Amino acid sequence: MARTEELAASGVGALAPARPRAKAAGGRRRLAALLVGVLAAVVYPIPFQLQGATYFQTVGFLVLINAMLGVGWNIIGGWTGQFDFGPQVFFAVGAYVSAVILERLGWSPWLGMLAAVLFTVALCALLTYPITRLRGHYFAIATVAIWMIALPVGSTWEFIHGSLGLFIPFKVGKNVFEEVLNLQFGGPHKEMGYYYVALALFALVLRLARVVQSSKFGFYFQAIRDDQEGAEGIGINSRVYKVIARCMMAAVFAVGGVLYGMWALAVFPDQVLDLNWGTLPTIAVIVGGIGRLWAPLIGALILIPLSQAMSTTLWAGPLAGRGIDLIVYGVIIMLIAALRPNGLLSLPWGRWAGRLTPRRTPRP
Secondary structure (H helix, E strand, C coil), X not given: CHHHHHHHHHCCHHHCCHHHHHHXXXXXXXXXXXXXXXXXXXXXXXXXXXXXXXXXXXXXHHHHHHHHHHHHHHHHHHHCCCCCCCCHHHHHHHHHHHHHHHHHCCCCHHXXXXXXXXXXXXXXXXXXXXXXXXXXXXXXXXXXXHHHHHHXXXXXXXXXXXXXXXXXXXXXXXXXXXXXXXXXXXXXXXXXXXXXXXXXXXHXXXXXXXXXXXXXXXXXXXXXXXXXXXXXXXXXXXXHHHHHHHHHHHHHHHHHHHHHHHHHCXXXXXXXXXXXXXXXXXXXXXXXXXXXXXXXXXXXXXXXXXXXXXXXXXXXXXXXXXXXXXXXHHHHHHHHHHHCCCCHHHCCHHHHHXXXXXXXCCCC
């Protein structure tokens, strides 16, 4: 009793309630930031639609699709610690499977997306299990080798028309409901329609990733990343869970490939197997903070507008074809590695936001 009175007199006891209050204030700030972000994402394309500026809607669509791909890559690269430099293979597989189903069977695009995901996951498991014996840069080299094999296959395989590609038949919807069912939007609201579909799919993938992160899969993935021998010592089959993590990534990339193919109404090998479909999501995760759930979105919000700006300015003139965009991406990675290796989300945003929030004067 005397000890309690001494602590109360010294003011130590007054610090105890401060921690729950600070935690609650941090939770309120995060909720407010989330609500503002959701509102901004929903409202974003409307002013451009009214002005007829579809270019910025396209940029928003590409931000969302790359952020979604980044969430998928974060599962294998951030949580499991296995750097994959060939995820664009699964992006292409998803796009091709859906396009073949639409062209030759006439299925609904949503059924085509489901079939593309299932086929891509099965193919990923088949390709990944043999290379799970490899670690570190050897695993990364193996994923690059798979991509390099896929390039000539996509360009020469007659079943998918080789380098001529596949064209997706366009169906005119009578109303918005039919356009959503057909996953095809026409006229002046095409870009806005695909933007909102990409927003919905990104939100779904982000939510599922959050569920995975807090499940036993998430803990097993991180255990393998932190100490593979220790994880195996407590009964975790590292090879199996590496395959599961990469299959989850492949499923996300397949969905992205289907959506991009429907947006472009065509699938070409040099288009869907382009290096940027693996590079940009990976760099987005690194910029935001590898292993963090929201990192891909933060990185994509920076990289994709920059990428589009460089595409419009560097594809013409004396710098065309000089690889300046790759140099810029390399500089960004070096700056992040040197100045903030844990990404932008590791900055003390909560403390800075707390300084901007007016403090309440304590009651006497």
